[in-house]
Amino acid sequence: MSRFNVRKVAVLGAGVMGAQIAAHLVNCKVPVVLFDLPAKEGPKNSIVTKAVEGLKKLKPSPLGVTDDAALIQQANYEEHLEELRGCDLIIEAIAERLDWKEDLYKKIAPFVNDKAILATNTSGLSITAMANVLPEQLRSRFLGIHFFNPPRYMYLVELIPTQYTDATVVDQLEAFVTTAVGKGVVRCEDSPNFIANRVGVAGLMFTMIEVKNFGLGYDVVDDLTGKKMGRASSGTYRTCDVVGIDTMAHVIKTLQTGCAADPFAAAFAMPADVQALLDKGNFGQKTKAGFYKKDGKAIFQFDLKSGDYIPGGNKADKEVTDILKKPAAERVKLLRESSNPQAQFIWAMLRNAFHYAAVTVEGIADTCRDVDLALRWGYGMKQGPFELWQQAGWKQVAEWVKADIDAGKAICSAPLPAWVFDGREGVHTAEGSWSPAKKTYVPQRDLPVYKRQFFREDVFGSGAVDAAVAGKTLFEDAAIRLWTLDDEVVIASIKSKMHTISAEVTAGLTKGLELAEAGYKGLVIWSQDGPFSAGADLQSMMPAFMQGGGKAIAPFEKALQDFMLSLRYSNVPSVAAMHGLALGGGCELAVHASRRVAAMESYVGLVEVGVGLIPGGGGLAYLARRAAEQLEPSKGVSGQTGGDLIGFMKEGFQAAAMAKVATSAIEAKKFGYLVDGDVIVPNKDELLHVAIAQVKAMYESGYRAPAKKLFPVAGRSAKATLQSSLINMRDGGFISQHDYHISSCIADVLTGGDVDYGTLVSEEYLHALERKHFCSLLDNPKTQERIMGMLSTGKPVRN
Incomplete structure (x- = not known):
């Protein structure tokens, strides 16, 4: 199958989702035109203009850098329908009204080119019903595409074909969404709420029922149902506040309307506390009151009985949190057998999840894998319901769930399907995942795009290859694994927690480079899980320091x-090959590589100020060298004030002195941590493929290292200029005296110390300045307070 060539995407509807989908397409360098109705007064594009301006104010930002909002082409249906002829993908994202959509489809049909795909971003309406109102020539190229909110950050995209949709169209769109937009695709049946919201929102309703049954507070429930259960850290009720209780109520009503025939439908009644908050206009975070309300630093929780807010902050019982740390089989058994109400509540949650997933899977998904991946990618769960069930012991858990159904303890009396009890040990196997409709195990789709994912994300029990043991190991110890997939490129995978850099990791990386130089085409630094590197391993330094x-x-x-x-x-x-955090030493490691291949969600910065230190792995020398390289060759280093170089180094100085972190790979390029020639990859699972390809391309092109040379620094006068701005910040109370001292050390290294403007220096010279200040700061009691605070609490100390 040849690649689906998308020259431009049109997004129809500049509402919350439409505008943010357009923003994410811009992040991925996909040209996009955003349409809406013509304004009745003023410029015809005013509605779209307002939406685009609104993108700049949203937090978290839907844009990699806010300036890129200007790349969204603005249009309206009255003047610009001709623009659709050049669009290969059209995403309709207007309000959930079938009559409005039908009118729009009729309006755009004459302008849609004969190969373009038309997709509707809906979470409630039937895709088939929409297909039926389409002009016939568009039906084979029409399907549902359901982005999760916010589109930039949520990995899941559900694709919903209809009986009319051409199979090639679905494959083309899946490939585009995977590689170009960086998402995980799950195909769904055209059923109400599709997969993730059908199972996820039903699970929320069941949880709220069990909260009432066991008399637990929202604070305790959120403590239990967050990270302790492998779910989003915001838990249950705090997530509702973030999403918006009015939004949640709309989704609940959609569930009620669309799933009236669901055997669990009685459980979809609007919870009394949700209705009470709706009546009060307390919609959560957007109204500063929902299930929780903050008063100063104190957090209060809603009390249905009094209709007021009462003190919160309670935590789960230790005996229950200890159970949640156990392996799956032991954990589930202990929860079921415990007399603690909190443990019984969690068992009830799990039982209901297993029960609902088993009963509904055949009508909503092709396989059990689709349900698990949809819940993981759309709801931030570490495991989907079928994965946990299988890991905990399929047969035993099935008997426990059946016993609760028979005893009337379950949410619904519907029996588990017969296939649950056919002697199986689970639903995920190396052969594939169980499809109740097809009554067989179905493997993952093998589209060409997935050849780019060497370690494609899969479910527990699938036997998927683990990167930790894949390929051929060249060297391995407790700190690092050096290995190769193809006997051409060495891969270095750091094994420490958060991939921090210790003396042992440095030695391992050195060995990896030596191996690459001895007989390979190059070196890739990549780890499958966790961040690229969270920086230096301070804990490992403590014995030597003491x-x-x-x-x-x-x-x-x-x-x-x-x-x-x-x-x-x-x-x-x-x-x-960067993904997630690349902080401190991790940032320094990245900038010294020949090239960077960064996932969109890479957060890069020199943050040592937070622990009272300066960058000590060559980061400041890099910034100084980059400033010199950016000087116009014809300008040289004329003048005596250092102003030329300061202009190029100021942003780097501010980033290091204020511990600013780039909030996307795009912004990291703006900060200078990524440069022209570096590659930004939308899908994190394609990083290793692209990184290896880059190494081979450089090698085959006759790669030679950059010439080592001296470069000019800005000198003492520039340092004085930088310090004057620090004095103003210190005297204004924006930074402490110790912050001022640390930042002065950063300025000293960046400007080359006590030398004249234009003095030529080497990287080794600046490294010596870095070491001098780094080691001196380690002996400073204020820095020691910061380091100990970070090691003990994980949070920065300001002193």
Whole structure:
């Protein structure tokens, strides 16, 4: 199948979802035109203009950088329908009214080119009903596409074909959404609320019923149902406040309307506390009151009985949280057998989830895998219901669920399907996942696009290859694994928690580079799970520091800096494959590689100020060198004020001094941590494929390391200029005296210390300045307070 070539996408409807879908397409460098109705007064595009301006104010930002809002082409249905002829994908995202959609489809039909795909972003209406009102020539190229809110951050996209949809069209759109838009695709049956919201919202309703049954407070429930259960940290009720209780009520009503024949329908009645909050106009975070209300630093929770807010902040019982740390089989058994109401509540939650998923899967999904992935990607669950059930022991759990149904303890009396008890050990196997409709195991779709995902995300029990043991191991210890998939490129995977950098990790990376230089085409630094690297491993430094103070850390810093330079000046290419956090030493590691391949959601920055230190792995030397490189060659270093270089280094200085973190790979390029030639990859699961391809391309192109040379620094006068701005911030109370001291150290390194403007220096010279200040700060009691605070609480201390 050839790649579906999307020259431009049209989004019809500039509401909340339409505008944010357009924003994410811009993030992914996909040209987009955003349509809405012509304004009755003023400029015809006013409705779209207002929506685009609104994108700049949203938090979290739907845009990688807010300036890119200007890349959204604005249009209206009266003047610009001709623009549709050049669009290969049209996403309709107007209000959920079939008559309005029918009118729009008739209006646009003459302008849709004969190969374009038309998709509707709906979460409630029947896709088939919409297809039936379409002009006949569009039906085979029409299907549902359901982005989750917010589209930039939510990984799940559901695709819903109809009986008319051409199979090739579905494959083309899945490939585009996967690679170009960076999403995980699940195909759904055309059933009410599709998969994720059908099972997820039903699960929410069941949870609220059990909360009432067991008399628990919202605070305790959220403590139980967040990270302790492998779910989103906001838990149940705080998530409702964030989403909006009015929005949640709309979804509940959709469930009630669309699922009237569902055997669990009686459980979809509007909860009394939700209705009470709706009546009060307390819609959650947007109205500053919902299930919770904040008063100063105190958090209160809604009390249905009094209709007022009462103190919150209670936590789950320790005996229950201890149970939740156990392996799945032991955990589920202990929860079911415990007499603690909180444990009984969680067992009831799990039982209801297993029960509902088993009863409904045949009508909403092709396989049990689709249900699990939809819940993981759309609701932030670590495991879907079928995965946990299988891991906990399929047969035993099935008997427990049946016993509760028979005893009248379950939400619904509908029996588990017969296939649950056919002797199976689960629904996920190496052969595929169970399809109740087809009565067989169905493997994952093998579209060409998935060849780009070496370690494609799959479900428990599928036997998917684990990157930790894949390929051929070249070297491995507790700190790092060096391995290869193809005997051409060395892959270095850091194994420490959060992939922090210790002396052992540095030694491992050095060994990886040596292996690459000895007989491979290059080196890729990549780890499958977790962040790229959260920075230096401060804990590992403590023994040496306790014995010899700051000077005892100097050899570690020197070894790290030396590796960074050996990486930069190696004659084999290297690629840092970045995803998630790349902070401190992780950022320094990335900028010294030959190239960076970064997932869109990469958060990059030099944040050492937070622990009272300066970057010590060559990060400041990198910023100083980059500033010199950006000077116009014809301008040179004329002048005596240092103003030329300051103009280029100011943003880097502010980022390091204020510990600013780029909130996307696009913004990291603006900060200078990514440069022209680096690659931003929308889908994190394609990072390794692209990184290896980049190494091979550089190697085959005759890669040579950059020439090592001296470069000019801005000198003492520039340092004084930078310090004057710090003095104003200190005296204005914006930074502390210790912040001022640390930032002055950063300024000293960036400007080259006590030298004249234009003095030529080497990276090693600036590294020595970095080490001097880094080790001196380690001996400072204020820095020690910050380090100990971070190690003990995980939060920065300001002093």
